[in-house]
Amino acid sequence: MASREIVRYRSPLRTALQGLSILFLIFFFVWTVLPLLIMVVSSFKDLLDAFQLPEVGDFGGVGVMFDFKPTGAHYVELFTEKHFGVYLRNSLIASLGSAAVSVSLGSMAAYALSRAEFRGKRDLLFWIISTRMAPVVAVMVPLYVIFRSSGLVGTLPGLILAYTTFNLPFAIWILKGFFDNVPYAIEEAAQCDGCTRWQAFRLIIPLVAPGIGAFIVLCVLFGWNDFLFASIIGSGGAKTLPVATAELVQPVKIQWGMIMAAGVVTTVPMMFLGLLIRRYLVAGLTMGAVRE
Amino acid sequence: MAANIADIGVASEAVRGVRTIDHHPESFNHRPPRYYLLWLMLPAILLLAAISLYPLVWLIYMTLHEVQLAPGKSDVWAGIDNFSRLASDKKFARGWLTLFKYSALCLSVEIGLGVLVAVILNNNRFEKILVTIFLMPMMMAPVIAGFLYMFLYNGTFGWYFWLLQSIGLLESGSILGNKFWAMFAIVATDVWQWTPLIALITLAGLKRVPQEQLEAHMVDGAGPFRNFFSVALPNLYPFLLIAILLRFMDNFRFIDHILIMTGGGPANATKILPTYLFDVSFKFFELGRGAAIAFTLLLLTILLGLALTIVFEDPTRKLRTERED
Known part of the structure; x- marks a missing residue:
């Protein structure tokens, strides 16, 4: 130094x-x-x-x-007259569900991508990252038609699937970076000692657990804050907080007090989560390109 | 041997593992590892293909058809009509222009402010607490940010409107209803939310500027400005490049606050291409034409994706070796 x-x-x-x-x-x-x-x-x-x-x-x-x-009248009105409790639950289920699917499948795929060498790996990775970067509106055009014909529009599973379009590639890409930092020697040693490959994989999970936890939180955050998917694909049966907030705007008058209260309800939990994973935030928001 | 693994804390698995080998010695390394890894990869890849490749095929199908949403009607083959109509679509061309104008405004202000904040914050006494506070806007849903700023800009009770009036920048009327101001108002919202991210990225970059270079430069008599522009900034380029690419990408990934605040108006002054796409597809439900627009947007995404993967490989090392050549 x-x-x-x-x-x-x-x-x-x-x-x-x-x-x-x-x-x-x-x-x-x-x-x-x-x-x-x-x-x-x-x-x-x-x-x-x-x-x-x-x-x-x-x-x-x-x-x-x-x-x-x-x-506190606005908050009371939100949760009694406007049924924000239901929307809060929808938001939670959709974002947690998508985070769970993305990170569980994503961590397996990320591990495999980190350990395997094969032809076309770069192309596969490129496909994964470009899926993540595709504009939500553009993805939504075909997705809407497909979901409509299979009855997924307006349902929570549909919304979870829609969120997975950006959360899964995110999880794969960023967790691959994490597994890259775990030396393969650990698994080799474990396999020498008689572990199967699956056991060896399970063995190194604790080493990346903090990262996995942080990226579950980030996936939840992306899902929670989404508006476009929720307003089109979730419209009707699976209204989430941002959509419900937008619906407080009525032709006659905009109910500002309630909108601000809804804003607080939507934002505060995410700010706490943000503080919780402060250390991984920059890595998460830059797709792992920048580490603090 | 099992003791080694017991150290790591999963003795039971290890013991079970050893026993399995005793029972089926022929199964050890039975398959080449590639297949094993393939199976691990497969669920995620299949799911991703189902929700991204399959829709892509659909998108291409839709660009070539006039899509009918009403039940019972089937899609009509349209050939390249959807695309050829775009060529004469003035709003489409304007959408691209507005998108680039919007992104250029956002990026230049965000990079400028963000770098300034980072340079001042670096090694500041209050760095930690201030960074934490500056993080807060990033956690907010863009829709909520849109509403919040709409509230602040309101012509009768908005605090920012009052502020602009008080310092004499604005006489009367409305901010979001004015063709000139609406764009800046939306850019300001984006700047409020995302400048902190640029600052954080730059801060991470500043921590990696070699101290020796800075010191050597100072010994040679460079002042703070010279020091920043000749030593720190060149070291920051890869970080800024990432920041620019990511933010540019997000500028057309998220249009939530534009939809909320102006919906693309007044007189299409803020109708960037994704907003136009949203209108065409989900307001007028002309899904075939929407698909064609979406297709052009995806092409830009792929170009940006290529740029990003090149940068992502290892930005710092890459740029450094290029400089040494």
Whole structure:
């Protein structure tokens, strides 16, 4: 490791840069957090309070944002009148189901792809990654026709299958990277000691378990946040949270209070999951190309 | 021998394994490993083929037909009509243009901001906590982000609308209903959600910039700017390349917030190609024409996929060897 004891002389340029960078950080912090804050605050406001704004140009009046009586009415209405409990369950089943299918089948395939050498392996891998990258709308056009004729539109299994189109290639691709990092010598040793190949595979699962866990969470996240598949393929019987939220927009009026509350309900669990797998997040979102 | 495996913690399997061999010694390494691995691979590959190759065949079939959704009617052969109609379809051409304009705007702002954030955050005292906070928008469903920004942009009670008015950028009217502003409003939403990802990727890259190079450069008298542009930035290129490819891909993979905020309007100002495709296929249900549009989008995806697999192999090593040549 190189020495870190570098003398940095104070110069006007350095001081100015430091000041500017602090200013920029504050700006970026506010820019990131403010919308979230407004969402949470508005979800607890009743209609009149939510529409309070200071006069144009009156920057001192920003306090209006916090000048309200908190009410949980929107949340109550969501779960009683709008049946968000059902949609929450649908979201959970669809995203968990697809994550389970993708990661269980995906980890086997990833292991095999990591250990096998055969002609056309590169082409197979390319096919897998391009499946993952295909635009959801484009995939949905033929998928909709197929699902319609087989009665899968509007059902949870259909939605699970639809989510699997992007989760399975994701799981295969990224878990292959994980298995690549486990030395084959471990399995060789196990097989010398009398394990079958399947037992040897099971043996190295604990080594990749944290990664597998993290990618189950990521698959859940992708499924949970999906809107396009859910709105077309899940429409009717398998409404998920994002679709139900979009349906709060009615021709006569948009029920902002409830939409913000639905936003909080949809977003908060995912943020916690995101924190949980913080270490794998960048790898997951860049398809394993960048590791922290 | 079994003791070795007991160390790893699965003694029982090991013992069972040994016994199996005693009973069937001829079965040891009976098959070549390739078949075994093939069987492991097969379920996933078959499932993936069923949900991606089979639809692709259907898609190609659909591009050549006039698809009828009503029961009892059968599809009509259309030859290359679906494609030839695209050639004269102005909205189709505009969709591509808008897609590229939208992506260029998103990417340039996101890369600029993201790199700036990463450089400032790198080795900052609050790096860990700030990165965690900046992560939050990425976890949000794009639909929810769309609604949130729609709320903020609202002409009567939106805080961002008020802010823009207060600093004198906007007089009145609506942001999302204005041909000029709508595009920027949507870009801002994308920037809000995804700049942190670029920052994280860049941060991971900055951690790999060789300290020795930076120090040597400083000893030679380079200032902070020179140091960034001549040492850090060249080391970052592979990371930025990945970031650009991934974000460009996502720009047309996810159109949720555009659908929510403007639906492609006003006057098609934000109708990027996937949004147009959505309208054609799932609003007008012209699935044959939709399939033809989808096909052109898939071609772009395949090109991007090729670029990505080349970069993915091992970006850092690849670029480094190229530089040394």
